[in-house]
Amino acid sequence: MPRLKYASVLRFLVILGLFCLSVQIMLSASNGIIDRDGEELMNSNDTSEQVLALVPPELHKYLTVHSKNATANATERASPKNVSDIRRAIQRHNDAQIIYNEDIFGPVQNDTIIIAIQVHTRLTYLRHLIVSLAQARDIDRTLLVFSHDYYDEEINALVRSIDFTKVMQIFYPYSIQTHPYEFPGVDPNDCPRDARLEQAKKLKCNNALHPDLHGHYREAKYTQTKHHWWWKANRIFNQLQCTAGHTGMVVFLEEDHYVADDFIHMLHLLRATADKSCPQCEILCLGTYLKTYQYHTTADKVEITPWHSSMHNMGMVFNRTVWNNIMQLQEQFCAYDDYNWDYSLLHLSQNRPGREKFRVILCKGPRVFHIGECGIHHKKSNCNASTVISKVQKLLQNAKSHMFPSRVTATITAGGAKHNKKLTKGNGGWGDIRDQELCTNMTKVGRQMRRYINYA
Ligand SMILES: *[C@@H]1O[C@H](CO)[C@@H](O)[C@H](O)[C@H]1NC(C)=O
Ligand SMILES: *[C@@H]1O[C@H](CO)[C@@H](O)[C@H](O)[C@H]1NC(C)=O
Ligand SMILES: *[C@@H]1O[C@H](CO)[C@@H](O)[C@H](O)[C@H]1NC(C)=O
Ligand SMILES: *[C@@H]1O[C@H](CO)[C@@H](O)[C@H](O)[C@H]1NC(C)=O
Ligand SMILES: *[C@@H]1O[C@H](CO)[C@@H](O)[C@H](O)[C@H]1NC(C)=O
Ligand SMILES: *[C@@H]1O[C@H](CO)[C@@H](O)[C@H](O)[C@H]1NC(C)=O
Ligand SMILES: *[C@@H]1O[C@H](CO)[C@@H](O)[C@H](O)[C@H]1NC(C)=O
Ligand SMILES: *[C@@H]1O[C@H](CO)[C@@H](O)[C@H](O)[C@H]1NC(C)=O
Secondary structure: OOOOOOOOHHHHHHHHHHOOOOOOOOOOOOOOOOOOOOOOOOOOOOOOHHHHHOOOHHHOHHHHOOOOOOOOOHHHHHOOOOHHHHHHHHHHHHHHOOEEOHHHHOOOOOOOEEEEEEEOOOHHHHHHHHHHHHOOOOHHHEEEEEEEOOOOHHHHHHHHOOOOOEEEEEEOOOOOOOOOOOOOOOOOOOOOOOOOHHHHHHHOOOOOOOOOOOOOOOOHHHHHHHHHHHHHHHHHHHHOHHHOOOOOOEEEEEOOEEEOOOHHHHHHHHHHHHHHHOOOEEEEEOEOOOOOOOHHHHOOEEEEEEOOOOOOOOOEEEOHHHHHHHHHOHHHHHOOOEOOHHHHHHHHHHOOOOOOOOEEEEEOOOOEEEOOOOOOOOOHHHOOHHHHHHHHHHHHHHOHHHOOOOOOEEEEOOOOHHHHOOOOOOOEOOOOHHHHHHHHHHOOOOOOOOOOOOOO
């Protein structure tokens, strides 16, 4: 299922030649879909001196925290728990709903900004995201919710070492890791991806009658990200005890994002601008994919435009009112044959009876970056996290005097053809009725009080 990419190194080189005076940099512009093949723990020790030099010394610890046994014996660390152990641990954590550091930073309020971070296995990137969050002004008034689809002691140790704000961990309970031989993982009796319908019927495999719109059968690893995104949103808005009266903003980040230190400041400006000039803007967005960055002209600019999945999926923000509207149309999300959460949301946006599609208000100078993708001209093998991270660090350092604008100017645009194009069909990968049903089932779970149970 190939997706469009926007980056072009060649174009960058030409532009660089022309505008070498302004702050410019090419990051990997992409559609923002995280690497869905990455089952490996992206965990190499490749934080370069260059990167460390731009991280305040007191935050170096987040680049080096290991679980107690990590250095002792790698073989043991790889499989510290079996599947039933992990399931039990996950249930215990989800039941307890522990909020770390609540004693220091005070309880979650109805208007506390919640920052939801979807985490898979890319530990190196997560370390840098945490370093960036640590440096954001007013971060101590937020709640960070780390949502995991892979249980790993080292990731857990890192998250629990955070001491600069309130932290919560939630664990997606239907992961491939905890269902290795059954749905939502891969059941040995599931149809092979490329089986033909007739062939599949003969095989009598589980999902023979439900290929996707391209005629392919489900691939567990491609469905997990959409399931996880949906579960996390349901968990945060509808199920946690601490959000029962929450009406504030929820920011959606991923493990390989990186934030600017004024992102919370910008969030308040976006909110205030929306309240004044665009009450129908349901989505706020902190990031956008650019080939070049010119903060001297864009740091204080915001844009109001139709929301589009692949352009406005990074650092998306909305509140419970908007979530309730999404929930009413959950079928548009769950039954749509597309394994991308963002395209599913676009489909929902375009099919709201009696309502316009979503409008977004976004920062023209991005405050969230995607550091986890190396661009189209790099093979995974020579993708160097340090290189991308140090580029972002320097970009932000050069833009320093333009950040924390005291006010912003909004422009309203109709969006290009791409923004407004009506989706005709999905990208596929979501034809299996079990996926559609699991997705719907997630919306039926109600609020759960904290429970401490001893699973001895
Ligand atoms: C990782 O980096 C740290 C700090 O530079 C160093 O002390 C350590 O030996 C490195 N570990 C490996 C396995 O390379
Ligand atoms: C990544 O790049 C940095 C700086 O450019 C370099 O020091 C480091 O060795 C590189 N790491 C890998 C794995 O190529
Ligand atoms: C560390 O490893 C030892 C065995 O090498 C094991 O007994 C112990 O439980 C492990 N500790 C943690 C915290 O995983
Ligand atoms: C790691 O643990 C395994 C299993 O306990 C053991 O066979 C191996 O020798 C250990 N390796 C090291 C480097 O301690
Ligand atoms: C998993 O490991 C625990 C010990 O850590 C053991 O008691 C249990 O029987 C194991 N379960 C399975 C299904 O192997
Ligand atoms: C939060 O909202 C709930 C439900 O609307 C309300 O009962 C509660 O008093 C509010 N809490 C605060 C501190 O305002
Ligand atoms: C929630 O978002 C909607 C749409 O952007 C906005 O109209 C409303 O004021 C927000 N609610 C709160 C409590 O901020
Ligand atoms: C959805 O929930 C129903 C009712 O609890 C259950 O029978 C069904 O197995 C669930 N489906 C999936 C895919 O989880």
